[in-house]
Amino acid sequence: MEKIKIVQIGMGPLGQKITRYLLERREAFEIVGAVDVDPEKAGKDLAEICGLTRKIGVKISPSLAKVLRKTRPQVALLTTVSDMKRITPQIENIVRHGINVVTTCEELSFPWKTAPKFARQIDAAARRHKAAVLATGVNPGFLMDFLPTTLTGVCQKVERIRVSRIQNAAFRRVPFQRKIGAGLTLAEFEAKRKQGTLRHVGLTESIGMLADRMGWKLDKIEDILSPVIAGKEIRTKAMTVKRGMAAGVQQIGKGLVNGRLKIELVFRASVGEPESRDTIEIFGEPNIVSTVVGGINGDVATCAIAVNATRQILRVAPGLHTMTDVPVISFFAR
Numbered sequence: 001m002e003k004i005k006i007v008q009i010g011m012g013p014l015g016q017k018i019t020r021y022l023l024e025r026r027e028a029f030e031i032v033g034a035v036d037v038d039p040e041k042a043g044k045d046l047a048e049i050c051g052l053t054r055k056i057g058v059k060i061s062p063s064l065a066k067v068l069r070k071t072r073p074q075v076a077l078l079t080t081v082s083d084m085k086r087i088t089p090q091i092e093n094i095v096r097h098g099i100n101v102v103t104t105c106e107e108l109s110f111p112w113k114t115a116p117k118f119a120r121q122i123d124a125a126a127r128r129h130k131a132a133v134l135a136t137g138v139n140p141g142f143l144m145d146f147l148p149t150t151l152t153g154v155c156q157k158v159e160r161i162r163v164s165r166i167q168n169a170a171f172r173r174v175p176f177q178r179k180i181g182a183g184l185t186l187a188e189f190e191a192k193r194k195q196g197t198l199r200h201v202g203l204t205e206s207i208g209m210l211a212d213r214m215g216w217k218l219d220k221i222e223d224i225l226s227p228v229i230a231g232k233e234i235r236t237k238a239m240t241v242k243r244g245m246a247a248g249v250q251q252i253g254k255g256l257v258n259g260r261l262k263i264e265l266v267f268r269a270s271v272g273e274p275e276s277r278d279t280i281e282i283f284g285e286p287n288i289v290s291t292v293v294g295g296i297n298g299d300v301a302t303c304a305i306a307v308n309a310t311r312q313i314l315r316v317a318p319g320l321h322t323m324t325d326v327p328v329i330s331f332f333a334r
Contacts, residue, residue: 001028001334003026003027003028003029003030004028004029004030004074004075004310004311004314005030005032005071005072005073005074005075006022006029006030006032006073006074006075006076006077006310007031007032007034007035007067007071007073007075007076007099008022008031008034008035008046008076008077008079009034009035009036009064009077009078009079009080009090010035010036010078010079010080011034011035011036011041011046011049011060012079012080012175013173013174013175013299014079014104014173014299014303015036015077015079016049016050016051017299017300017303018077018079018303018306019031019034019046019047019050020050020052021303021307022307023047023052023056025307025333025334027333027334028333028334029310031046031058032071032072032073033058033061033067033071034046034058034059034061034067035060035061035062035063035067036060036062037062039062041060042060042061042062043060043061044059044060045057045058045059045060046059064093064094065093068094068097068099069097073099074099074100074310074314075099075102075310075313075314076094076099076100076102077102077103077306077307077310078090078091078094078102078104078105079103079104080103080105081105082105082107082201083105083107084105084108084111084114084115084118084119085118087103087105087107087108088118088121091103091122091126091133092122092125094131095122095125095131095133096125096129097129098129098130098131100133100313100314101126101131101132101133101134101313102134102135102136102306102309102310102313103133103134103135103136103306104135104137104302104306105135106135106140106201106202106205107135107202107205108122108133108135108320109135109136109140109202109205109206109322109323110140110205110206110208110209110212110322111320112208113208114204114205114208119320122320123319123320126318126319126320127318127319129318130318131318132313132314132316132317132318132319132321133313133319133320133321134309134312134313134316134321134322134323134326135322136305136306136309136323137202137301137302137305137306138296138298138301138302138305139165139200139202139206139267139298140202140203140205140206140209141202141302141305141323142305142323143163143165143278143296143301144163144165144203144206144267145205145206145209145210145323145324146209146323146324147280148161148163148210148280148282149209149213149214149324151280151282151288151290152213152214152284154286154288155282155284155285155286155288156284156285157284157285158214158282158283158284159262159283159284160261160262160263160264160282160283161210161214161262161264161280161282161283162263162264162265162266162280162281162283163206163264163266163279163280163281164265164268164277164278164279164281165265165266165267165268165269165278165295166266166268166269166273166275166276166278166295167268167269167273167276167295167298168270168272168273168274168295169182169248169270169271170234170236170271170273171297172297172298172299173299174237174238176269176298176299177236177239177248177271179198179200180200180248180249180269180270181193181198181227181246181248181249182236182239182241182246182247182248182270182271183240183245183246184227184245185245185246186229186244186245186246188246189227189246193225198249199223199225199251200249200251200267200269203223203251203253203265203267204221204223204253206253207221207253207254207255207263207265208221209322209323209324210255210263211255211262211263212324213324214262216255216257216262216263217257218255218256218257218262219256219257219258219259220255220256220259221253221254221256222252222254222256223253224251224252224253224254225249225250225251225252226249226250226251227246227247227248227249227250228246228247228248228249228250228269228270228273229244229245229247230242230243230244230245230246230247230270230272231243234247234271239271241271241272247270247271247272247273248268248269248270248271248273249267249268249270250266250267250270251266251267251268252264252265252266252267253265253267276294277291277292277293277294277295278291278292278295278296279291279292304331305329308329308330308331308332309326309329311329311332312326312327312328312329313326315327
């Protein structure tokens with residue numbers, strides 16, 4: 001099979017890790033272009049900002065249109081923003097060139113209930129220009145939605161689904177640690193919670209994807225967010241969290257049908273979390289409990305699934321897709 005031609009858009013920590021993953025699998029991928037709006041990155045070799053010693057001959061450009069016209073990639077790997085308002089014009093600018101998009105935008109993982117106007121806008125643009133669009137990642141996109149959906153395939157009856165993702169954020173990238181409020185005082189945490197800048201993005205979308213697949217019409221969705229409070233001083237490479245400060249966040253999402261709890265998603269991420277794990281519980285016939293001891297590293301998994309999704313995005317019809325629409329994504333060496 002020929003190499004998949006990739007252009008990368010957004011060269012922050014995730015984009016840089018994706019570059020390294022693509023270069024490790026040179027028999028499968030060819031990076032033909034890179035785009036970032038940061039003027040300090042413009043003109044630099046892609047390998048240079050990724051901490052690699054050998055240049056690869058791909059320089060970062062601030063001009064998306066110029067790169068797309070010049071390189072004609074098959075897939076754009078888009079790692080820029082998390083919200084639908086900002087990602088929509090970015091995707092429209094890409095698909096008008098007839099280029100498929102795989103993005104890590106959390107709100108795009110299942111936007112049909114939370115942002116239907118933007119979802120229809122992206123879907124229409126992609127269909128018009130014969131391009132396919134998919135948002136994926138470890139969470140949302142896999143662990144708390146796609147994977148439990150798949151496990152219900154052996155069930156005759158499903159009454160309720162509960163997924164718990166508990167992780168020690170000390171091993172995650174620094175922007176993630178700050179996003180979950182690690183190192184904030186409780187007053188600072190509460191202020192950011194009210195602003196809506198602290199939450200884990202994608203929990204509501206995961207509930208929507210699960211409910212849609214199960215055929216459950218939810219009458220209520222709850223999203224409860226609270227700080228994980230440090231019981232002792234915690235030191236990481238990036239920060240010191242004093243006792244009584246926020247070490248991270250706990251967020252519980254609930255989906256109810258006729259007042260009955262059908263979906264419960266528990267997300268807890270904090271620096272110093274004693275036991276990382278991912279657990280899926282399906283209550284039905286049969287009951288299923290599946291646990292990943294130690295949990296799945298979010299940064300590794302998000303970058304890997306975005307890379308692995310590039311093959312399947314080439315095999316689906318034009319339009320906006322979710323993880324439950326596309327053929328099963330897997331690792332491939334070539």
